[in-house]
Amino acid sequence: MAFSFPAFSYIIALIVDAFLIFFSIFHVIAFDELKTDYKNPIDQCNSLNPLVLPEYLLHLFINILFLLSGEWFSLLVNVPLILYHIHRYRTRPVMSGPGLYDPTSIMNADVLTVCQREGWIKLAFYLLSFFLYLYGMIVVLIAA
Amino acid sequence: MSNVQPSSYNNTSGVPQTNVNPGLQYSSQFNAQSQQPILKQDANSNSPVPGFVSPTNQGQITQFSQSASSSPAFNHPGIIPQPLSGFNSSSIGLSIKPGLATSNQNISQNIPASVPNSSSINNSNSSPYHPKYQQQLQINDNAPPLIPSSQFNQSIINGPPLSSSPMSQPLPQQLTSSSYSPMTNRPVNSNIASGPINPTASQYQSSFPPSSLPPGSFTSQPSMPYSRPPLTGHPRNSPLFGPPMNVPPTSSGQPMGLVGPPRPIGLNGPTGNMPGQSVGPPQSIGPVGGPPSGPTSLPHLSMKPPSGTHILNQQYPGQQYNGPLGLGQTTPSSAGPMTSKTYSGPTSLQMGQQVQPQVQSLPQMGKSANASPGPPVGLTGPPRSNIQSRYPQMPPSGYTNHQQPQAQPQGVSKQPPSPYTPQGITQQMGQLSVTKQGFDQLWGHQMVDLMQSRHILPEYPEDPPEIRLGHQFADAPNCSPEIFRCTINRIPETNSLLQKCRLPLGILIHPFKDLDSLPVIQCTTIVRCRACRTYINPFVYFVDSKRWKCNLCYRVNDLPEEFQYDPVSKSYGEPTRRPEIKSATIEFIAPGEYMLRPPQPAVYLFLFDVSQIARDSGYLQVVCDTLKEKLEELPGDARTQVGFICYDAHVHYYLMGEGLTRPKEMTVLDIDDVFLPSPESLLVNLGECREMIKELLTVLPKRYSTPGVPVSALGAALLAAYKLMAPTGGRITVFQTCLPNIGPGALQSREDPNARSSKEVAHLNPASDFYKRLALDCSGAQVAVDLFLLSSQYCDLATLSGMSKFSAGTVYHIPLFRAARNWQAEQLTRMLTRYLTRKIGFEAVMRVRCTRGISIHTFHGNFFVRSTDLLSLPNVSPDAGFGMQLTIEESLSDLQQVCFQAALLYTSSKGERRIRVHTLALPIASNLTEVLHAADQQCIIGLLSKMAVDRCASASMSEAREALMNVAVDALSAHRLSQNLPAGNVSSALYAPASLRLLPLYLLALLKRKAFRTGTSTRLDERVADMCALKSLPLSQLMRLVYPELYALHDLSEHASRPEEDDDDEPTPEPPRLHLSAERISSNGAYLLDDGETMIIYVCCNVSAAFLSETFGVAAFSQLADEARSVPRLQTAGSRLLHALLDRLNEERPYPAGLLVLRDNSPSRQQFIERLVDDRVESAFSYYEFLQHVKNQVK
Incomplete structure (x- = not known):
């Protein structure tokens, strides 16, 4: 029962994934608040934008770990999301700071809906992948 | 500003308390501060108004204390809408939410209740942009193959005359049932008027006297409300009610056929080629484009022998398109005695023209619905008077009028009153029924064959489709269309119906427009719904003298006693006498709780x-x-x-x-x-x-x-x-x-x-x-x-x-x-x-509230959207317009009407906090035909232009252009499906509902705007500036920008009308508008093209010397200064006329337009030519080509 690098990466992934789950919960709540008029879009964007890159980087980080440890299946599962993140960030509105959300367009019902749906889907994905990593970790530990 | 209470402002929850349901303490307080409203009329609202009402009025307390005497008027059960208890409870619950973070909102609290539930938003895509094939399928499946069999109805209405026609066989049954049945759209084949929409006649009748209705009656028949609007039309059929069609032509409209739905309808054949115009002046059709002497020529046409064929030939002399349809049948026969006053000369001309369309489209035409008889907008015109005098006595029955329109031209002059000549009958038979056409006209469901209508542009401004509310609110004042307009004047009851009609749903609003008269009210308590914060308005229901039911969220609210005080008569009585109830646009001087800080100075x-x-x-x-x-x-x-x-x-x-x-x-x-x-x-x-x-x-x-x-x-x-x-x-x-x-x-x-x-x-x-x-x-x-x-x-x-x-x-x-x-x-x-x-409002916010089930999807204009229905407007100017796309999130089928309320809270330049409230109520439509025929084409263009600008930014120019073109295709496809018309290539006709007949024309013009044109060299800045203008201009200016107005100047005197009661002898010329086509430019004429920014006077080389000397003071064309920037004011009739016209045109815009005189051999003539948007330019369609393109795409 050796403590291998794959096992290490799964453990890290589990921890990071927990953070990601919190991020996406925050995301969902934030957009719900926008929709129900509780928050000013400028404030909301100011609080959301700084979190976008950290989330992306954290996600990228665990996948690098998977890549290094040769956990191809877990990597494969995450590749679509990585591609989506890249695409999303490339097509972001013109803005000087980091982040994705533009307070002038965020209240557009289309954008709002897309963002909200994105939040829910990501939340589901991170939850599922949490269990996947858990499973993966156990398998790795047992195999070792 | 001692009365400013910033704290209360921030505190959302506080406000409702004060306004509503005061505890004992409050009530006593209220009495102490008399809330006597002060009613003012000030045009600019900037007029100095004394500060906020302060306790000074206390002396009058006693008056208010027990005024509550309930006026019996409120007790009408009939006024009570269906009890929507469910709504009340829910809305209340929502309203209780804590006012978190609302500090930014100047208007005290948002109503969570009004906020649509989030999840459903996705579905709503009202934009016609996405080509929806799926939807097409839907349309096929769902679309009721409604061909209203107007035959029956007509026959019923007309009684005797119709029965003679073979068409009316089903009559006997129908007659018994009732005359109201026409409303229903039924499949063609079924003779029985069992349309889903139809209320039974008895119901309908019963509902008519509001007072007699037991409250329950509505609820029991949920479907009723919708059908009602059309029904209200019914009175028109009976002579007792005002003559809908016959209304004397008060307005300036002229020979044009299809001006407001109302007028033309009566006259035109259902198929509605807009023949009116094209037919009108024969000359104008000709290549030379003679002066638009429409009306005068009309009588001449009408004189022709009854036989349809003759008529056709004459009427369409210039037409290229009219080939196949020979409509000879046209019905001289029907024209007979029935002619009512409505038939004024010019109109009659149109009738003749319509013959063609009828032939083709008749079977499909029928749709019941809006009775068009609305305002008789346009029927003036010299010729008419003659006709009118001839038939002054005709009974107003709408039915008659409609039938005859086609025949009339001939009938009037030559044919004896009896419309039912054998010939006519047979013709009718062949066509599948003139009666149906007539009926369509009656309800405003005319069709126009675009391919046949060369003169589709109305010569005088048209009103948007009339808004006909249910009988409870039939007389309620609605917001002026210049301020508040919806793209569809009958809201589709479900989102799927909206998708089927493929029109964009949205409102355009010009909230801070300069108004001539505006009721201003000053009171300490502004009556608002406790749940959704809606301001009390003409469309609320008074449950009894103490309570009113909000028309947006349906909560029942208490009515402050002061509200029964009538500030005009200074007496107590019905709340309906209050200005809030009598005017859909009103301004309040806001008390302290509407201030976040002391009103700012003008800086x-x-x-x-x-x-x-x-x-x-x-x-x-x-x-x-x-x-x-x-x-x-x-x-x-x-x-x-x-x-x-x-x-x-x-x-x-x-x-x-x-x-x-x-x-x-x-x-x-x-x-x-x-x-x-x-x-x-x-x-x-x-x-x-x-x-x-x-x-x-x-x-x-x-x-x-x-x-x-x-x-x-x-x-x-x-x-x-x-x-x-x-x-x-x-x-x-x-x-x-x-x-x-x-x-x-x-x-x-x-x-x-x-x-x-x-x-x-x-x-x-x-x-x-x-x-x-x-x-x-x-x-x-x-x-x-x-x-x-x-x-x-x-x-x-x-x-x-x-x-x-x-x-x-x-x-x-x-x-x-x-x-x-x-x-x-x-x-x-x-x-x-x-x-x-100009007037200016500072630190403003505008909130737009909608009836439950409708929510705002996207805003257009210059502002910052601060929450789902709140716009932050640091400054608001009278020249700013806004657009909002709407989505239908829940079925509206159990409602009677949909209301929109825009409230603009601003600080006037005098340091007063004011609230300007506009309320618009619209009926609901339950079938596709009604929706299509209630479309407001100008408003649609206004909204589309804004959507297209957004599309340019978010996607690409080509995509935006394609989307614009698809709008025409989609709308006409929807119409085709709704009418079961043959598919595009099968017939040579392209039918459009009369309400949408100008859509392709305007769309094409829009595509040739600087903002969207391609292939022509356009500076990027000018393109973007044009986009900014499209986004933020109010509709009237926007339309002038999109489709500039072209007038002939050389025959101004023929169109000069002399104001009757004016001492001023200056006649006001009202020349008809011309199509923007070189075809209308005659080499011996002079023209004025007005696009809002610039008025171009284009003088052609062969213009008469007399005109030149009279208007410009020069003897010959060669002496005329090219690119002059002014026109001399001469003491001649011609010059006075021209300046009268220019002045009149300049009155309607924020600042006078520049003037440019161009000779037709000028090097700068391109400035004029490029605005002739009906013509082909390099890389862009001509109007006719565009129609062909659309026709090929219509599926």
Whole structure:
């Protein structure tokens, strides 16, 4: 029962994934608040934008770990999301700071809906992948 | 401002308490402070109004204390809508939510209840942009193959005459049932009027007298409400009710056939070719395009022998398209005796024309629904009077009128009154029924064969489709269409129906329009719904004398006793006498709880670009002169402040005020870290420092007349301005002439001059978000930024416009400005004069509330959206229009009407907090035909243009253009499906509902606007400026921009009408509008083309010498000055007429348009030619080609 690098990466992934789950919960709540008029879009964007890159980087980080440890299946599962993140960030509105959300367009019902749906889907994905990593970790530990 | 209570403002929950349901304490308080409302009429709302009502009125307490006497009027059960208990409870619950973070909202609380539930939003895509094949399928499946069998109905109505026609066989049954049945659309084959919509006749009747209805009756028949609007029309059929069709032609309309739905309808055959116009003046059809002498020629036509064929030939002399349809059948027969007053000469002409369309389309035509008889808008016209006099006595029955329209022209003159000649009957038979057509006309469901209608443009302005509410509110005042307009005047009851009709659903609003009369109310308690905060309005239900039911959320609210006080008669009684109930547009003077802070003073800051290019252009002299002159007229009170900043490579500030005898300039060299050189005296009180300000304005142009540096630090100057203005809020006016190229916000030139005519337009999006962020900061500080771009080179307006877009400012653009060109200097002066002197509202917010089930999807205009229904408008101007796309989130089928309420809370320039409330109510439609026929084509174009601009930015130009073209295809496809018309290539006709007949024309014109055109060299800045205009102009100006008005000047005198009661002898010419086509330009005429900005007078070479000398004071064409910028005022009739016309046209716009006289051999004639948008230009369709394209696409 050796403590291998794959096992290490799964453990890290589990921890990071927990953070990601919190991020996406925050995301969902934030957009719900926008929709129900509780928050000013400028404030909301100011609080959301700084979190976008950290989330992306954290996600990228665990996948690098998977890549290094040769956990191809877990990597494969995450590749679509990585591609989506890249695409999303490339097509972001013109803005000087980091982040994705533009307070002038965020209240557009289309954008709002897309963002909200994105939040829910990501939340589901991170939850599922949490269990996947858990499973993966156990398998790795047992195999070792 | 002792009464300001900032704290209460922030506290959302507090407000409702005070307003509603006061505890005992409150009530006593209220009595103590008499709430006697003060009713005022002031046009500009800026008029000084005494401060807020204060306890001074207390003496009157006693009066109020027990006025509650319930007036019996309120007890009508009939007024009570279906009990919607469910709604009440829910809304209340929502309203209880804590007012978190609402601090930003000036209008006290949002109503969560009104916020649509989030999840459903996705579905709603009202935009026609997505080509929806799926939907098509839906349409096929679901669309009721409604072909209203109008035959029965007609027969019923007409009684005797119809029965003679074979068509009316089913009659007996129908007759018994009732005359109302026509409303129903039924499948063609079924004779029984069992349309889903139809209420039984008995129901309907019973419902008519509102008082007699038991409250329950409505609820029991949920479907009823919808059908009602059409039903209300029914009275028209009976002579007892006012003659719908017969209404004497009060309005100016002329021979045009299809002006408001109302008028033409009666007259035109259902198929509605707009024949009216085309037929009208035979001459106009001809290639030469003679003067539009429509009306006069009409009588002549009408005289023709009854046989349809003859008529056709004559009527369509010029027409290329009318080939196949020979309509000879047209029905002279029907025309007979029935003719009512309505048939005025010109109209009758149209009738004749319609013959064609009828033949083809008759079977399909029928639709019941809107009775068109609305306002008799257009039936005046000299010829008519004759006709009218002939048949003055005709019974008003709408039925009759409609039937006959076609026959009339002939019938009037030649045919004896009996319409039922054998010939006529047989013709009717063959066509499948004239009666049906007549019926369609009756309900306003006419069709027009676009391919056959060469003169489809109405010659005189049209009203939007009439809004016909259920009987309870049939007389309720609705908001003026100039202020509040919806793209579809009957809201589809479900989202799927909306998708089927493929029209965009949205509203256009012009909230701060200058009004001639506006009721202003001052009271301590503004009556609002406790749950959704809706203001009380003409469309609420009074449950009894003490309670009212909100028409947006259906909560039952208490009515304050004071509300029964009638400020006009100063007596107590019905609440319905209150101005709030009698006017859909009203203004309140807001009490303290509507203030977040003391009302701000009017503060104006001017930023002048003084770089080298600016100095070359010489604008500063013009602006300073105008400013100096209008300084007194700047709106404001004693607190008004003014300041100036100039900038080139550095920022120059001007200190005025105490201790100084002359303005003092301070220059800050550091533009990367902007700071204010002085804590005060940069903004000075206008009253105290007027002389010094004038001196500065005199000195400034000289100071910057020497050569300068070719750089402009706009960004730094804006940051400085923001710092200066942030504590108070106000207005920043920026005059920019070149690309800002140093300091913060510096930009690079992005335009590739070689790509000006390419298919894909790049760089429509901002290059940096500096200006947008600045605008957001400004918006938060209640500062608006207006931009005057007087460029001589590329300035990247796409980026710069951000500063105005998001701070509720305005963008003005004069390309290639040079003050040395007089006409440009004058244009700037006019623009600036209006800009400086117009009314202004500060620190404004606008909230738009909708009936439950409808929510706002997207906003268009210049503002910052602060929450789902709240727009932040640091400044609001009377020239700003807004658009909103709507989505239907829940089925509306159990409602009777849909209401929209826009409330604009602003601080007037006099420092008063005011609320202007507009309320619009619309009926609901349950089938596709009704929806299509209630479409408001101008409003649709207005909304589409805004959507297309968005699409250009978010996707690409080509996609936006394609989407625009698809709108026409989609709408006509929907119509085809709704009518079961044959598919595109099978027939040679392209049918459109009369309400949408101009849609392709306007769409084509829109595609040729600078904003969307491709293939023609267009500067990027001009393109973007045009987009900004489309986004923010009110509809009337926008329509003039999209489809300029063209008038013939050489026969003005024929169209001059002399005001009857006016002592003034000046006749007002009202020439008919012409199509924008070279076909209408005759070489011996002179024309006026008015696109809002410029009026071009185009004089052709063969124009008569008499006209030239009378109008221009020159003897020959060759002496006429080309590109003159004015027209001399001569003491001749011709000149007076022309100036009367110009003055009349100028009245309707914010500032007078520039004038340009062009000869037809002028090198600049392209300016005129390029606006003839019906014609083919390189790389763009002509109107006819566009129709062909649409026809091929219509599936």
